[in-house]
Amino acid sequence: MAESDEFGNDLEDFVRRVAELRAARGLPQDEQQTLLDAALFELQHVAETLWPKFERLAGHGPARAVADRTELQLLRALFQRLPLPVALIGGDTVVRRMNLAATDLTGVRAGFAAGRPLSGLLRPGDRGALRSQAAAVARGEGPRSLRVHLQKRPDETLRATLTALRPPNEPQPAVLMILQSDTVPAPDRTGTGIGAGPSGERGPGQGTIGTRLRRATAPDLAEAAGHAAQMDLLDAMTTALLRAPSGDPEAALGAAAAVLASHGADWVVADLVTGAGLRRTAVLGSAGEEADALAARISAQDPADCPLVVESAAEGSSVLQVRPEDLDSFGRDRAGDSVLVQADVTSLMCVALRAPAEGPPAGEGGEETGPVLGVVSLFRSGGTPAFSMAQARAVHVVSRHVALAMRLSA
Numbered sequence: 001m002a003e004s005d006e007f008g009n010d011l012e013d014f015v016r017r018v019a020e021l022r023a024a025r026g027l028p029q030d031e032q033q034t035l036l037d038a039a040l041f042e043l044q045h046v047a048e049t050l051w052p053k054f055e056r057l058a059g060h061g062p063a064r065a066v067a068d069r070t071e072l073q074l075l076r077a078l079f080q081r082l083p084l085p086v087a088l089i090g091g092d093t094v095v096r097r098m099n100l101a102a103t104d105l106t107g108v109r110a111g112f113a114a115g116r117p118l119s120g121l122l123r124p125g126d127r128g129a130l131r132s133q134a135a136a137v138a139r140g141e142g143p144r145s146l147r148v149h150l151q152k153r154p155d156e157t158l159r160a161t162l163t164a165l166r167p168p169n170e171p172q173p174a175v176l177m178i179l180q181s182d183t184v185p186a187p188d189r190t191g192t193g194i195g196a197g198p199s200g201e202r203g204p205g206q207g208t209i210g211t212r213l214r215r216a217t218a219p220d221l222a223e224a225a226g227h228a229a230q231m232d233l234l235d236a237m238t239t240a241l242l243r244a245p246s247g248d249p250e251a252a253l254g255a256a257a258a259v260l261a262s263h264g265a266d267w268v269v270a271d272l273v274t275g276a277g278l279r280r281t282a283v284l285g286s287a288g289e290e291a292d293a294l295a296a297r298i299s300a301q302d303p304a305d306c307p308l309v310v311e312s313a314a315e316g317s318s319v320l321q322v323r324p325e326d327l328d329s330f331g332r333d334r335a336g337d338s339v340l341v342q343a344d345v346t347s348l349m350c351v352a353l354r355a356p357a358e359g360p361p362a363g364e365g366g367e368e369t370g371p372v373l374g375v376v377s378l379f380r381s382g383g384t385p386a387f388s389m390a391q392a393r394a395v396h397v398v399s400r401h402v403a404l405a406m407r408l409s410a
Contacts, residue, residue: 010050017042085179088165091138093119093131096174105179107152118177120323123149124341130160137162137175147182151323151346154382157182230394233263237398241405249406250281253353253374256402257282260378264391267343267379271303273313273372278303285343294342297333303375306331306339312352312375318396319350322386330377340379347386349378351395355403373406 021039079086085102089095095118098110106113106121119127126148133144143163150158159182166173240255250272257270261284270282283299285291303309308319308329321329323346327338330348340348353374376399380387 010053014042014045014050087113087118087177087179088167089118089134089175089177090172091135091175093117093134102179106150117325120325121150123151123154123344124327124338133162134175134177137164138173140164140173148179152383152385154344226388226390229264230390233259233394234398236263237401241401244405246408249373252402252405253376254282256398256405257284257376260376260395260398261285264380265378266381266384267298267345267377269298269309269377269379271306271309271313271375271377273374278309278313278375297335297342298339301331301333301339306377308348308350309375309377312350313372316352316354316372318352318392318399319348320387320389320392321349322347324348343379344381345379346382346384347380349387349392349395351376351378351399353399353403353406355400355407370403370407373403376402 021035021042079097080099082099083101085105086099087095087102088097095113095116098106098108098113103110103113108121113121117131119130122130129146130148133146136142137144143161145159145161148158148160149156159180161178161180163176164173165176236259237256240259241252244252244255253270253272257268261268266286268282268284269280271278272281280299280301280303283295285295306329311317312319324340327340330339330345332338333342339345352372353376354372355370376395378387378395
């Protein structure tokens with residue numbers, strides 16, 4: 001490989017010198033003797049140096065190619081089987097490759113992660129730091145190390161070590177990132193059974209550096225549990241809407257927000273559409289002084305400054321985002337701080353409350369062609385699993401029920 005690189009450099013220099021000689025052909029005749037001597041020297045250099053090198057490389061080409069291919073396969077196998085979570089990223093943190101330990105740690109398949117920024121898997125507060133450090137390493141400013149937190153495991157601190165690497169046949173330098181646990185893993189809050197056991201012992205298949213090999217949940221059991229949760233949501237929503245005071249759309253919206261807050265959402269924000277525009281009517285979150293203070297800041301926010309809410313109210317559409325990239329998509333509070341960052345949002349839904357138009361349905365099942373009566377936004381934070389498509393569908397269904405109750409109350 002070194003000999004071929006050297007030959008390539010010599011050939012580039014030769015081509016450059018020939019171009020300079022051609023450019024000097026316009027000199028007077030009495031000055032061209034020097035150019036002729038230089039041209040003869042270049043021909044001698046080709047015959048005595050470059051051509052023998054080319055023949056030598058051409059003769060060893062097939063064997064060298066096989067050896068390089070074998071070595072590349074070995075390196076790939078080593079990369080994938082390393083017990084440490086390792087990822088090859090660019091200076092902008094876009095993933096090029098991830099090994100098996102890294103996919104297990106992050107919970108994201110390598111094929112899905114490739115081409116996407118790795119910073120999107122981190123808590124919002126850690127993304128900027130990783131981007132800055134990765135860019136510095138890619139510029140050749142030396143290895144870096146920092147502490148980060150995954151969105152799905154906010155209580156577990158990871159040590160990210162970054163070093164520069166130039167892969168063969170790639171023009172841009174890459175950054176090799178190694179993740180290691182920086183703290184003792186805490187019990188998982190999501191109830192999935194992942195983490196240390198009650199006695200502090202690790203469960204089967206868990207590593208010693210923060211990576212954990214999980215047993216796949218039985219599909220039938222997961223589907224049954226998800227279906228039961230959706231039925232609980234439908235039952236609770238129906239009961240709450242029937243009990244809500246008649247003639248008060250805001251009361252129906254508040255009752256619906258309370259049900260959603262108790263069925264899988266860490267934060268629920270309800271906005272009512274009025275003749276004067278959007279008006280925030282409810283903000284429900286977790287208990288605690290910090291949560292209460294954040295709820296007060298979100299309540300004081302003008303819904304017109306929330307791009308997602310404005311878009312849903314204007315178009316009557318619903319939005320589901322996992323690891324939202326635009327941290328200003330839900331606006332900022334009066335102090336200028338991002339709401340999504342303060343709430344540590346890992347996934348969100350923004351659902352327009354739009355009832356079917358009165359009269360015969362325009363399509364099968366009735367299409368939501370009536371006016372938008374409100375917008376409900378749901379957040380999940382920290383280590384809570386992201387909203388799934390099935391959960392988004394369930395919320396979309398109950399949103400029609402809420403809109404119907406609001407329209408009847410109005």
